[in-house]
Amino acid sequence: MIRVLLADDQALVRGALAALLDLERDIEVVAQVGRGDEVVAAVRHTSPDVCLLDIEMPGLDGIAVAAALREAGLPTRSLMVTTFGRPGYLRRAMDAGASGFVVKDTPADELAEAVRRVHAGLRVVDPTLATESLIGGPNPLTDRERDVLREALDGATVQRIAGRLYLSPGTVRNYLSSAIGKTGADTRVEAARAAEENGWL
Incomplete structure (x- = not known):
């Protein structure tokens, strides 16, 4: 089983994602949190394989959480699942150590497949966002x-x-x-x- 932690400040979204993923025979949602600053402790407590992280959360945003998981040396991989499909977010998330980036309107079967691919050590990126990111270039700001x-x-x-x-x-x-x-x-x-x-x- 692929153990998954969901981090999203919207309870309805969290619940819907959990319900969809729990329908998969090889995926189990082992924890849910509503704040970014709760993720590292929850990961230490439940040992998920993959964290699904929203970007805009109270306490700590998802990009900072991905960086914190990497800095803590935890083996859990991060998959950003966000409403905000902005090219700059994609680049920053990958720089922070995220293994994937998809938007919340991704079909359920594609989301489950993204979880499997990230768990297998692969990178998963929304293709439209990847194209926009390449066209837009890097963040020019210091x-x-x-x-x-x-x-x-x-x-x-x-x-x-x-x-x-x-x-x-x-x-x-x-x-x-x-x-x-x-x-x-x-x-x-x-x-x-x-x-x-x-x-x-």
Whole structure:
């Protein structure tokens, strides 16, 4: 049996995925959690072969969870199953150590097959997303530019961003200017939204 852990903050989605996977003769859902920061402990407790991770979860996002599992040296493989099929997310998830990336509207039989393939040590990637990722190229933003844009998403002033990140206002302006140029936006809020839509944040 392939032991699976489901991590998704939406209980209905978690329940539906569990019900679908439990219909497979060779797959058993051994744990379900609703927060990203609960995954590593749950993995240590239940020893699943494959973790199905949503990207946007409270506590810790799925990409950070995949990285945490890898850093902890746990043998469990990660399969991202998300509503947000953004090319930047795919690249970041793979860089974090995920073995696969599929969207939630994947048919049940294809999802089960993705679990089997990831369990077998193969990589599984939604083909449309893979194409978009190749066309879109790598994330052009530096880590600091991403930090600044995350803070700019809610319309924060340069002063407020500087205070939150312990940077000088001049440094924040430089990062914002660079990020605006890279995203082709006109304002810092537009740049932040463009980066979010591409999955770069």
